């Protein structure tokens with residue numbers, strides 16, 4: 158049987174970076190191929206080349222027996238290739254049906270709304286998408302929105318679906334649902350390219366894996382019957398499985414305190430975090446995590462109660478004055494909200510220091526000390542880029558994340574609020590970032606670590622709290638964690 162897709166010797170060069178350096182990839186109909194590799198290894202670039210978003214500098218693509226070169230996304234789509242982007246291309250104020258009709262091929266416009274709505278219902282039932290054509294996108298959780306993109310691809314008869322880290326910002330239940338949907342798509346004969354950093358997902362759905370390193374294929378394997386340890390080593394290249402050191406409360410000073418604190422969709426909450434402690438906040442996504450993170454950062458108004466930072470009342474303080482008092486914030490959606498993509502890596506790393514010596518020269522960033530500091534941080538955090546003067550937006554997704562993480566950690570903040578700090582990071586980078594957060598704790602900072610991944614919460618939290626419907630359902634020392642109890646707390650609804 159001929160492959161659905163054959164990519165041979167793909168090359169893509171950006172300045173001094175060989176993002177793709179002779180990559181071969183085959184995908185057959187009815188096959189899920191895991192495309193793996195550390196941050197910056199060239200996965201997204203290869204997919205952009207395939208989908209016609211960037212032009213290759215070398216190599217050849219054959220799709221369904223046809224040579225493909227110099228093509229644009231419109232042509233790729235018309236031929237049956239669909240790309241499910243991480244930031245969905247949906248109009249939030251419109252319904253599912255209207256969104257599906259937006260890009261409908263001209264010939265299909267002859268179909269009536271009613272007929273398309275019926276097709277949506279039928280496809281949704283068949284694949285288990287659980288989508289109502291009349292639902293408004295803005296009312297749907299992330300996982301459902303992603304399924305609209307899948308629905309669009311299927312209704313346009315795509316044969317090959319590209320999913321670039323589709324699970325990286327989904328809640329665990331949504332991940333499970335997505336994996337089931339992928340298996341159904343495979344059952345209908347679709348070819349799927351699935352980019353992920355998560356080993357359990359690979360084992361669950363992939364038929365084979367292709368691992369990239371520095372723009373080349375560094376390994377290939379059939380998943381069925383493969384040795385898991387071997388697969389993991391191929392993916393990660395080093396051991397990331399030793400447990401982290403959890404600390405018992407050692408009575409540090411209270412650095413962050415919430416008293417009856419309430420904001421829209423949140424609280425009232427009473428909570429204290431001490432220096433030298435990581436308070437991990439678990440919960441099903443959408444239960445007040447974003448509200449809590451943004452309220453602490455000063456991005457949402459506090460309606461009631463108080464917030465103190467190192468004994469200073471900061472209830473109504475601006476984000477900038479909280480930053481000046483030692484609060485650091487890593488938002489979950491770092492690449493959209495915490496990074497200026499058009500600025501250089503150095504400028505992004507130094508955003509908090511422009512007014513500080515020795516980095517300031519009459520209010521501007523002074524070159525030499527800034528560059529030295531940026532170079533050091535890039536080395537420490539393994540930010541892969543040709544130079545500190547490269548634009549942040551030109552880095553791979555994971556390396557963009559690392560800029561924000563490096564900037565916030567390097568300030569040695571009194572209090573760190575970290576929301577999903579490992580999203581988009583490969584296992585090696587995840588390990589490194591968690592170790593840095595633990596080092597910050599050991600140096601006396603207080604950390605609030607918000608994550609919907611229970612495994613991670615349990616790995617790094619000294620105490621574990623659960624948010625449910627914007628309220629604190631329970632809080633417990635790590636050593637005393639009882640998993641069924643945590644599960645109950647997570648499913649609690651506010652009275």
Ligand SMILES: Nc1ncnc2c1ncn2[C@@H]1O[C@H](COP(=O)(O)OP(=O)(O)OP(=O)(O)O)[C@@H](O)[C@H]1O
Nearest residue numbers: 171176196197198199200201202551552553554555
């Ligand atoms: N538009 C661009 N300009 C310059 N360099 C780029 C551009 N796009 C990608 N690169 C570089 O190409 C390399 C590969 O990046 P790519 O985004 O393909 O990696 P990735 O494997 O998808 O990583 P991640 O897991 O972090 O998303 C990186 O070194 C990146 O900096």
